[in-house]
Amino acid sequence: MTSHSSDSIERIPCRVFRQAVDASRSVAQQIAAMIRGRAAEGRYCVLGLATGSSPTGVYDELVRMHREEGLSFQNVVTFNLDEYYPMQPAELQSYVRFMNEHLFDHVDIKPENVHVPDGTLAEGDVADYCRRYEAQIAEAGGIDLQLLGIGRTGHVGFNEPGSGKNSRTRMITLDRVTRRDAASDFFGEDNVPRRAITMGVGTILDARQVVLMAWGEGKASIVARAVEGEISTIVAASFLQEHPNAQFVLDQAAAEQLTRSQxxxxxxxxxxxxxxxxxxxxxxxxxxxxxxxxxxxxxxxxxxxxxxxxxxxxxxxxxxxxxxxxxxxITGWPGGKPEGRKQPGDRTRPGDHIFPKRVLIFSPHPDDDVISMGGTLIRLVDQGHEVHVAYQTSGNIAVFDDDAERFTDFVGEFNRHFGIDVDRTAELESHIDRFLKHKQPGQVDSEEVQFIKGVIRRTEARAAVRCCGVSDETLHFMDMPFYETGRVRKKPLGEEDVRITVDLLRQVQPHQIYVAGDLSDPHGTHRVCLSAVLKACGEVAHDEWYADSQIWLYRGAWQEWGPDQIEMAVPISPEELLRKRVAIFKHESQKDKALFPGSDPREFWQRAEERNRTTAKLYDQLGLAEYEAIEGFVEWKGDMSLI
Structure with a gap:
């Protein structure tokens, strides 16, 4: 862990940890010490709490401390930052539900001490309610420690660009970027509420301590602006520069655009x-x-x-x-070049003596393989290697309902034409039709709908890799259990997920393993899938076959490795880039408009080609050969901090 120094250009103290789990543990320990200290003095500890992915590790650790170390929340009073409006407490996206599921239901906090903005109010009652919320904070003695995350616009709470330093709890209209970022939680941007109730910047600045947490490369740019840039209403988090006891707690990825990292x-x-x-x-x-x-x-x-x-x-x-x-x-032979094909001056690379190789490509979702390393996949197949592709999750939540209806119609027509179980087919069609017609925004799909959406993703994956020359016999659909919740929020990685991965590794015994190494996937699935593979590799590390294995990390639709990081750069010709695009197009349910596009509104094939061409351009500008496109990889050498 590294900290802020007095001669730094950072205007807010920053603590940087190798990984988010260590940072979360440190913040939880800070909160626990405050709770215990206040209890020893016979006082309440007043906490301002946040939702989203950033604080979940803190809440997990606090729950563990309550269960295993006797940390009591009897003297804790909480005030949450915000809530969507309108919002019923029982809805999947409700912050009341979030806090109950992640913290309140698992500790001994008194229900009357919990305060979350009320999204059920009549619109005319909101202004008075917000004034009462401020009064309740004051009556509790003010907030001792305020937890924050940070949005891509620099918002804290829902204080969007333009929020003033003295703003208080109020109703606010959500920025388009914020709504787009929340689209995954609501199964589409159209379902995201347009307004929210939020504490103001002034309310946050009144807290005696403020801890802002940020994880992943996707937050690096806005973190740098908030910490090192000028104070501005455009970036609400920048007002923390004026707070006497504020700090940013970051993992290395979120800190990578700070001057200390750059x-x-x-x-x-x-x-x-x-x-x-x-x-x-x-x-x-x-x-x-x-x-x-x-x-x-x-x-x-x-x-x-x-x-x-x-x-x-x-x-x-x-x-x-x-x-x-x-x-x-730079190598055009990602699987190694056999001795018989080498030209004078060709370098000998580790593993060249094994040819052809067994290659295992892990794809978190059913399209990450072709989006992220489709050109390299094509090279590996064309050069004679035995290429296996393992789809770690079903990807079933990322399919539009009308696609499910269309494929149900197809199955119905097919079965009726050939007289296949006509009664059961009609029953299934009726169920799916009724369910989708009455489905509420954000509602979890029924088992039948989830299944047909999963089938859609499978058939698209098969079609895509056929374009690349991969046979159906070397495809593996892992359907890892952590993913199968029907919701954007997944279960933690479990023993069964790792066991499935270990079994596949021992079945294939690959010489090369390719894994998604990007941590900016906004839904966190890539991070969990990476952890599963690395844990599984740890379990098979003493197997005889593993001694000949290399693990390469690719990056996905969200960003690329920098030229100072890349350890294998695979040039992609114009023809191969076109073949890669055709393979991506086979994922029709993600074409034109993906259900979960993340922060980039472009289609996945456009992002991929832009990334690959940009990497090639960087190499060219640095004085190396000029290529149409390049896919970059970093070798994993056993750094368990990624898990």
């Missing part, structure tokens, strides 16, 4: 490891928009890298060192 040499002495040298030299080249081999000693000196030159040698040597490192990442 340019660590500019905030203090660094150890010039190979990784740090590569990062600094590429940073310099990109900042000056110069190829690596054209950087001069003056460039290094003028941009604050004098210590690098003094420690590691001449500009020429540094340029050449990093250029050759980056050049060595």
């Amino acid at each position: 340019e660590p040499w500019s905030v203090g002495p660094v150890e010039w490891s190979d990784k740090m040298i590569r990062k600094a030299v590429i940073w310099l080249a990109q900042k000056l928009q110069k190829p690596l081999l054209k950087l001069t000693a003056e460039d290094y000196n003028e941009e604050g890298l004098q210590d690098l030159l003094a420690t590691c040698g001449s500009a020429y040597d540094l340029n050449l060192r990093v250029f050759r490192t980056l050049q060595a990442t």
